Amino acid sequence: MSINFDRQSMTFKLDAKDTTYMMQVVDEGYLCHVYFGKKLPDSQLSYLLRLEENPFVPSVNKRDKGTFMDSAPFEFPCFGLGDYRECCLKITDKDGFTTTDMRYSSHRIYKGKPKLPGLPATYADEDQAQTLEIVCCDKVTGLEATLIYTVFEELDVVTRSVTLANKGKDPINISRILSLCVDFDDDGFDMITLNGSWARERHIERSPLHHGKQSVDSIKGESSHQSNPFAALLRRNADEDQGEVYGFNFVYSGNFFAQAEVTQHKKTRFVM
Numbered sequence: 001m002s003i004n005f006d007r008q009s010m011t012f013k014l015d016a017k018d019t020t021y022m023m024q025v026v027d028e029g030y031l032c033h034v035y036f037g038k039k040l041p042d043s044q045l046s047y048l049l050r051l052e053e054n055p056f057v058p059s060v061n062k063r064d065k066g067t068f069m070d071s072a073p074f075e076f077p078c079f080g081l082g083d084y085r086e087c088c089l090k091i092t093d094k095d096g097f098t099t100t101d102m103r104y105s106s107h108r109i110y111k112g113k114p115k116l117p118g119l120p121a122t123y124a125d126e127d128q129a130q131t132l133e134i135v136c137c138d139k140v141t142g143l144e145a146t147l148i149y150t151v152f153e154e155l156d157v158v159t160r161s162v163t164l165a166n167k168g169k170d171p172i173n174i175s176r177i178l179s180l181c182v183d184f185d186d187d188g189f190d191m192i193t194l195n196g197s198w199a200r201e202r203h204i205e206r207s208p209l210h211h212g213k214q215s216v217d218s219i220k221g222e223s224s225h226q227s228n229p230f231a232a233l234l235r236r237n238a239d240e241d242q243g244e245v246y247g248f249n250f251v252y253s254g255n256f257f258a259q260a261e262v263t264q265h266k267k268t269r270f271v272m
Contacts, residue, residue, distance in 0.1 A: 002130045002151040003109050009046060012107070012132060014149060015039060019156045021149075023075055023134075024049065027057035029103030031136060031147075033073040033183050036246070048185070049073070071265055073183030076136060076147055076162070078102050079176070086213070086261050086271050088162075088178040093141055094170045102136040102145055109133075113150040113159070120251055122159055124152060142168020159251075178257070179250070184268040187211075190236055191260050194228035201225040208236070209268060215259035222253060229256040233270060248272050 004013045010025035022034035055064035069082035079090035080099030111126040134147045150159045160180045193216045194202040218224045229250035258272040
């Protein structure tokens, strides 16, 4: 099994060929990112979330919930809850409110990889991949987000996509929905992008991350020769022969947006 769920700790562990990706449902139903890196044996890594340290989780210290919201490593961060980093979801409801509060609701694990109707996508047979779907809900608006993770067992690849459903009674305007967010616990990275122009596409550009935001995008209706829908975060000492590298590729031929953000706490959030 490449995807395992520990009900006692509410932890999801996704194992690709040499890679482990872990998430955990924490206090009051928030889905947080725990680990992404070299493959690990089955183990409990909750301590990486520092939930037992100040300012603690909201149920223990409601007064400092804002600090928790602006520092916790969320899998699908939403706008308007006190997380001032880049968000994945922003909406406007019928009354003009822009806040969503997505909490874990349910999940299922199955073989293979689902199709994305009308969209370009990777594919796999049932014996090549396993998929996890996590449903998160906002009780006020009735919005339901399904986070879809597929693990290719013989490759170091985890794919992600998101679907959004309005289960409420009123119409909702979606102003932003992103496919992925990965929060890293430090800022010791360079960023590689593939930029260029006609006839000299995909030139490798490498630069160190700094406080604030570094992004690459296209609003031309296509990914374009100017900016390839790819980015990589790599350790400062990484080269072609050794080192830790995280590659992110958007499998889509239209507009795209990818951004690395170094926060006040010297952590890194990557969204795409």
